[in-house]
Amino acid sequence: MxxxxxxxxxxxxxxxxxxxxxxxxxxxxxxxxxxxxxxxxxxxxxxxxxxxxxERSDLLAAIGTDLLDKVAAATERARLQDGPADRALERLCQEYFELGDALTLIFDNPQLMNWSGWEEETPADREVLRTLERGQAEGRVDAEADAQWLLSVLWALLYSAWEQSRTAGISKHTALSLCLHTLRKAFAP
The missing domain is CATH 1.10.10 (Arc Repressor Mutant, subunit A)
Structure with missing residues (x-):
């Protein structure tokens, strides 16, 4: 039984x-x-x-819950506490890049972000912000930029990489490489 x-x-x-x-x-x-x-x-x-x-709304809510779980797991796998913050942010981008379809779905459909289970700021967001602030304190991330701004830039870079791999015909490997290259330049002190 x-x-x-x-x-x-x-x-x-x-x-x-x-x-x-x-x-x-x-x-x-x-x-x-x-x-x-x-x-x-x-x-x-x-x-x-x-x-x-x-209902469709039940499916979308389940996608949202699943995505939040995947973001939390990806953030954990990135080991943000290990090593210099700039390297930790690169690991984070590599982990988040694998969630491209789900994150693109959420970003392209603002009504999904209005779902009641979606938090304005998740524990993963707070951990990334702490990593950015640590990078600024280490002198490895631009200290003149606001950490919240840098978090938004990180998401924008990832979104651009996902879009390039989906619509411009470039490989995922190339898109991720371009994302990481731009991240290094944009966040440099």
Whole structure:
């Protein structure tokens, strides 16, 4: 009995993950895609999508929650406390770059940022701000620029890199390299 429940919960988790991943990939490219389109992209039936996410708003809320979890995990993987702050910020950009589709979806759809679960300033944002301020104190990040401004610039650089890889036909590797190069120049003391 316990094995069957574990298998069912594993299957449910995989199905839910498949729907979320398909929705992010599809909606980041085609924001008006229907739940039926999401079901096709996920390889499940429309009724399956509705069982997990009865309304489009439920799916979008789940994407938001999932993205916040992924940003928190990426921030942790970047090890912002290790080594010089400028190098930590480069690691952060590399980690965040992998979240491009989901973050682009959020940035391109402001109504998603109005969802009640979306925090104005997340713990990850606060950790990045502390890293920027540490970099300024270390003399490795421009101390004349406001740390909040630099955080906005970091997000703008990432967004530009994602857009370039999505629409301009440049490789993700090249887009990330350009992002990191610009980050080094823009944040230099």
């Amino acid at each position: 316990v094995e069957r429940q574990t298998a069912e919960s594993g299957t449910r988790a995989r199905t839910r993950r498949a729907i979320l991943d398909a929705a992010v990939a599809l909606l980041s490219a085609t924001p008006t895609a229907s739940l039926g389109d999401v079901a096709s992209a996920a390889g499940v039936g429309r009724t399956t999508v509705h069982r997990y996410f009865p």
